[in-house]
Amino acid sequence: ATSTAAPGGVTATHCPYCALQCGMGLTTGPGGDVEVVERAGFPVNKGALCGKGRTAPAVLSSRVRLTEPLVRSHATGRLTPATWEEALDRIADGLSRTRTEHGADACGVFGGGGLTNEKAYALGKFARVALGTSQIDYNGRFCMSSAAAAGQRAFGLDRGLPFPLADIPRTGCVILVGSNLAETMPPALRYLTELRENGGTLIVVDPRRTRTAEQADLHLAPRPGTDLALALGLLHLIVAEGRTDDAFIEERTSGWEEARAAAMAHWPEHVERITGVPVPQLRDAVRLFCGADAAMVLTARGPEQQSKGTDTVGAWINLCLATGRAGRPLSGYGCLTGQGNGQGGREHGQKADQLPGYRKLTDPAARAHVAGVWGVDPDALPGPGRSAYELLDALGGDIKSLLLMGSNPVVSAPRAAHVEERIRSLDFLAVADVVLSETAQLADVVLPVTQWAEETGTVTNLEGRVLLRRRAVSAPAGVRSDLDVLHGLAARLGHAKGFPTEPEEVFEELRRASAGGPADYSGISYERLREDDGEGVFWPCPADTEGNAGVEGNADAEGADDGVRRGTPRLFLDRFATEDGRARFVPVVHRDAAEEPDAEYPVILTTGRVLAQYQSGAQTRRVDELNSAAPGPFVELHPRLAARLGVEEDDPVAVVSRRGRAVAPARVTSAIRADTVFMPFHWPGEGRANTLTHPALDPVSRMPEFKVCAVRVERVERV
Numbered sequence: 225a226t227s228t229a230a231p232g233g234v235t236a237t238h239c240p241y242c243a244l245q246c247g248m249g250l251t252t253g254p255g256g257d258v259e260v261v262e263r264a265g266f267p268v269n270k271g272a273l274c275g276k277g278r279t280a281p282a283v284l285s286s287r288v289r290l291t292e293p294l295v296r297s298h299a300t301g302r303l304t305p306a307t308w309e310e311a312l313d314r315i316a317d318g319l320s321r322t323r324t325e326h327g328a329d330a331c332g333v334f335g336g337g338g339l340t341n342e343k344a345y346a347l348g349k350f351a352r353v354a355l356g357t358s359q360i361d362y363n364g365r366f367c368m369s370s371a372a373a374a375g376q377r378a379f380g381l382d383r384g385l386p387f388p389l390a391d392i393p394r395t396g397c398v399i400l401v402g403s404n405l406a407e408t409m410p411p412a413l414r415y416l417t418e419l420r421e422n423g424g425t426l427i428v429v430d431p432r433r434t435r436t437a438e439q440a441d442l443h444l445a446p447r448p449g450t451d452l453a454l455a456l457g458l459l460h461l462i463v464a465e466g467r468t469d470d471a472f473i474e475e476r477t478s479g480w481e482e483a484r485a486a487a488m489a490h491w492p493e494h495v496e497r498i499t500g501v502p503v504p505q506l507r508d509a510v511r512l513f514c515g516a517d518a519a520m521v522l523t524a525r526g527p528e529q530q531s532k533g534t535d536t537v538g539a540w541i542n543l544c545l546a547t548g549r550a551g552r553p554l555s556g557y558g559c560l561t562g563q564g565n566g567q568g569g570r571e572h573g574q575k576a577d578q579l580p581g582y583r584k585l586t587d588p589a590a591r592a593h594v595a596g597v598w599g600v601d602p603d604a605l606p607g608p609g610r611s612a613y614e615l616l617d618a619l620g621g622d623i624k625s626l627l628l629m630g631s632n633p634v635v636s637a638p639r640a641a642h643v644e645e646r647i648r649s650l651d652f653l654a655v656a657d658v659v660l661s662e663t664a665q666l667a668d669v670v671l672p673v674t675q676w677a678e679e680t681g682t683v684t685n686l687e688g689r690v691l692l693r694r695r696a697v698s699a700p701a702g703v704r705s706d707l708d709v710l711h712g713l714a715a716r717l718g719h720a721k722g723f724p725t726e727p728e729e730v731f732e733e734l735r736r737a738s739a740g741g742p743a744d745y746s747g748i749s750y751e752r753l754r755e756d757d758g759e760g761v762f763w764p765c766p767a768d769t770e771g772n773a774g775v776e777g778n779a780d781a782e783g784a785d786d787g788v789r790r791g792t793p794r795l796f797l798d799r800f801a802t803e804d805g806r807a808r809f810v811p812v813v814h815r816d817a818a819e820e821p822d823a824e825y826p827v828i829l830t831t832g833r834v835l836a837q838y839q840s841g842a843q844t845r846r847v848d849e850l851n852s853a854a855p856g857p858f859v860e861l862h863p864r865l866a867a868r869l870g871v872e873e874d875d876p877v878a879v880v881s882r883r884g885r886a887v888a889p890a891r892v893t894s895a896i897r898a899d900t901v902f903m904p905f906h907w908p909g910e911g912r913a914n915t916l917t918h919p920a921l922d923p924v925s926r927m928p929e930f931k932v933c934a935v936r937v938e939r940v941e942r943v
């Protein structure tokens with residue numbers, strides 16, 4: 225890769241990985257290699273990067289980078305190099321044949337939370353207009369969908385954080401639920417460190433004593449799958465101790481009596497039995513949270529990736545509402561979205577039930593508006609399709625052909641062996657990726673595409689901050705952008721117009737499609753994003769009002785002192801986004817996980833990430849430095865469980881669930897509960913954690929139960 229900046233110049237851009245979207249500069253070093261330089265002026269990370277971001281250029285010039293299309297040979301069954309024309313023709317033929325023989329809904333499309341806003345938008349339009357299928361969803365469903373559903377239900381709108389990260393150090397107390405920021409997004413840890421330096425307190429809820437939990441004033445370690453009961457127990461105590469904010473409840477919420485009654489049915493002693501968290505710790509948490517003038521609850525995948533994830537997040541939101549900690553400066557509930565464009569990726573139409581601008585696909589007005597922008601008949605737009613796991617489960621059944629971009633479900637989907645078997649049963653699979661991922665290896669056609677620094681596009685970080693990721697290096701010969709791919713396929717399917725290849729042109733259409741919707745980008749343009757100093761613009765930013773800087777509390781946010789230009793850093797300060805402007809309490813009650821431990825499978829498995837790897841590892845496993853730091857999976861287990869099994873550090877152990885078996889070395893640590901084992905999920909093969917996970921779905925968000933299932937652990941004899 226070669227820098228596109230002038231000699232000695234630096235291009236300001238953003239990391240390809242997580243939702244923090246750290247700012248970085250790219251330049252060409254003395255040896256001609258692309259180098260990362262600090263971009264201290266970007267307010268989110270102030271120059272700091274984790275090892276993944278620092279080493280990201282290695283993926284640009286990786287030895288295993290795909291640089292030519294591959295087509296499976298009918299003669300040998302092997303993937304062999306082909307021209308772009310051959311590859312695109314083959315995909316168009318495969319999809320067309322399926323559509324003719326089985327109908328448009330037999331074609332599936334699967335996207336990713338790492339795709340730029342422009343790609344997510346174009347992919348949704350491609351599915352619904354060029355293919356005419358309703359069967360599109362994306363891997364972001366596995367990321368933050370429970371928090372999104374709970375936010376919609378309570379506030380009428382989901383934006384991961386409804387306030388800038390810069391507000392965190394200025395609040396009084398943060399409850400961080402199921403997030404290991406120290407490993408997943410280390411530069412964000414400074415917000416929590418500054419919080420404590422300023423006299424605030426940090427409560428971490430996690431079954432493991434993680435590096436993040438080690439920094440907490442109070443660490444609550446509930447049994448996996450019981451965060452909902454924990455939140456209800458805290459709310460019970462808050463009510464019993466008279467710590468509710470009755471004026472706020474009266475003026476700004478609805479539904480309190482039902483939610484209150486549900487919480488009062490969860491006595492603290494009962495909650496202690498369910499969660500394993502002692503009542504005195506519950507009381508300490510209430511004292512810290514309610515004793516502060518302002519407070520926040522932040523959740524991540526721990527409470528969200530459960531078959532009751534929406535209700536679990538809802539319980540934490542109820543806690544905020546009952547204490548007046550929402551819709552006020554320096555207080556509120558927020559979700560720490562995971563994937564790079566997890567936020568924007570869910571707003572612009574690659575989700576099964578949504579149209580651009582975060583509009584509902586079932587809303588006639590939304591359909592009419594977007595169909596108008598697309599120049600199609602609203603009645604011709606398909607309705608909602610299946611959610612991600614349901615779509616993958618239908619492969620080879622109702623769905624015969626699949627186009628997949630920016631995802632690797634063979635590693636990242638729950639019940640992964642079954643998903644892999646479903647993928648293998650397809651009539652036709654096309655994958656666009658930068659490397660030959662485990663899913664791409666199963667494809668009939670593989671398209672080599674450009675990646676982050678080789679293309680311009682917008683992403684929306686976990687704060688709802690829309691950022692311009694600038695092209696900083698030239699792409700290798702032989703690769704094309706995802707937008708080129710969609711253009712080429714649409715043309716072959718009879719839609720020569722309507723699929724531009726220039727990101728800015730796509731964004732201009734996205735602005736029109738999002739105008740008036742919940743995620744309104746119409747006041748944001750490339751020109752505006754280029755003009756400013758790269759700090760981005762928070763949505764909603766309607767064209768006619770240029771954001772709501774006029775709302776009190778939005779003008780003084782960091783990076784928002786010129787509020788008009790920054791859109792809306794803080795939401796809900798004057799009203800929530802519901803019809804009556806009130807936040808809605810939702811009564812929720814504890815229920816068991818889909819699979820509780822029993823005599824045969826007596827231990828709980830929970831999964832997560834490690835510092836040096838990212839998601840399915842498709843990129844980070846190809847970076848030598850990261851691979852050396854985190855070369856493979858492991859099973860974290862408590863010394864008592866290890867002793868019972870006769871297992872010592874590094875001994876191979878098998879973790880067995882009703883869905884399969886995974887083998888990895890033991891890591892013995894008292895940082896985990898004795899009834900629980902932990903596995904990171906970044907690797908394929910024998911140590912694939914998702915072989916074990918349970919696909920039970922949340923009834924509202926359709927989120928699978930990644931974070932809790934029943935397993936047994938067995939010692940494996942070394943051979």
Ligand code: SF4
Nearest residue numbers: 239241242246274277
């Ligand atoms: Fe990239 Fe996230 Fe690391 Fe920042 S924290 S450098 S965005 S992976």
